[in-house]
Amino acid sequence: MLAQQRQQIIHEMVQRLGGVRVGDLVREFGVSDMTIRRDLEALAERGLVAKVHGGATTLDQHSTDEPGFAAKLVRQRAEKEAIAARAAALVPSGTAIALSAGTTTCVLAGLLLDVPGLTVVTNSVPVADAFYKARRADQTVVLTGGIRTPSDALVGPFAVNAIRSLNVDILFMGVHGMSTHAGFTTPNLMEAETDRALVAASRRLVVCADHTKWELVGISTIAALHDADTLITDSGLSVAARDQLGTEVGELVIAD
Template sequence: MAELLPQQRHRHIVSEVERQGQVRVAELAAQLSVSEMTVRRDLTFLAGDGILIKVHGGAMKEGAATSSEPGFTTKLGMQTGEKERIAARAADLVRPGMSVAFNSGTTTYALAHRCTTVDDLTVVTNSPRIAQVFYDADNRSQTIILTGGVRTPSDALVGPIALAAIEQLHVDLYVMGVHGMTAEHGFTTPNMQEAHVNREFLRHAGRTAVVADHAKWGVTGLCSIAPLDAVDTVVTDDRLPAAAVEHLEHTAGEVLIAAAAKSNHHANESGA
């Protein structure tokens, strides 16, 4: 992409905020082929004009605030590379014969695709999309349990029916995707009913893991799910700031980093 003038960048940013409700600095920098510092300056300018609200790590539409919740399809296009690497790293936690719960999310969706070949797996999920991934794989050794409930914008099934189904179960592992995570507010979501369901999953799991890319750090949703120390493991990518990794290691405990593969150019250099 040819270098854009500031006014052109501003139009693109405003368009993305209008379309998604919330945008992240890293995404915009990649779309515009500029540095994250340039994007932050643009956001500061636009926030000064009252066009958007600048938040840690990005910006959101005026009035969207912490309740802003992009749809599943929109989120599916965000941080796709990081999500795939996180899913590959988290797949090591899933072994044959386990019972595993997945909440609805695009990173857990990516992980589901990697677990379809795991034999004798019992899957519990409140995501019709994730259930469909396993149904389509047709691994006859697997058992799929889909909770009922009312569907949210992120395609999660929530409400009394979902809660009643989960409270009867006990799973070996619960893998949770989140909207945001901060030192102050822990893991959060924009949807109150999703928060209730996620907490119920946490209560009924022997081990718990959060899968979240670096852009989730510093983002706060409307509703708290749990503090950082409520989970056993956080699986994230190598762009998460070192200070955030250190904080998670002191709270959650285990932090698994999904590193980007080295390019052939670098590999050739190291072998020279």
């Protein structure tokens, strides 16, 4: 296959899936890692994809743009792992927690598989799948129903009604963006409603958001900054942003 043909197919995959990983493309096309990276660089130079660590994603530009789960999973992977590790330390055994949809919460789910006696409420298909595959008899997973979004969240009235009947100790929530004027936001109106129901059902709100979410604003607000009991972000966050967030959220945690 010629490089131009391969790049065309890769571009179509990014548009369809929202993002691709280098390793997956290597296996798909049977070429070297370096060849795929050159392909992604060529596409990025033409303004067709956004090249990120480990792969490429679509270009987001608007408040309603919603990248797919695969696209977001390859972005800021190291930061998400650091944030998830700090979040996991907040979960004692035998508690009821909620995990909203998102790639950071999905990484967190993988770190909670060995915590005994957990009850986990989630509207995330990948999060529920991670716990189901662990097959722990002492853990209970409640997956809400609803309409599936590009970020693999289950949203809508069925999800909201299910969540309203529950009470959990801690909600770990991922967000699309955060700013002083808009608070914590999402590009999906129905997902915002479902996330607001999760916030209302929780005694404590822990937001997990890497530094790239700062000053990014989605169309719908989930909660104000001061609603977060804890915000866990990473050391890439600017000093100015830390100062602003430190006066708004209950506790600001910086993961190295």
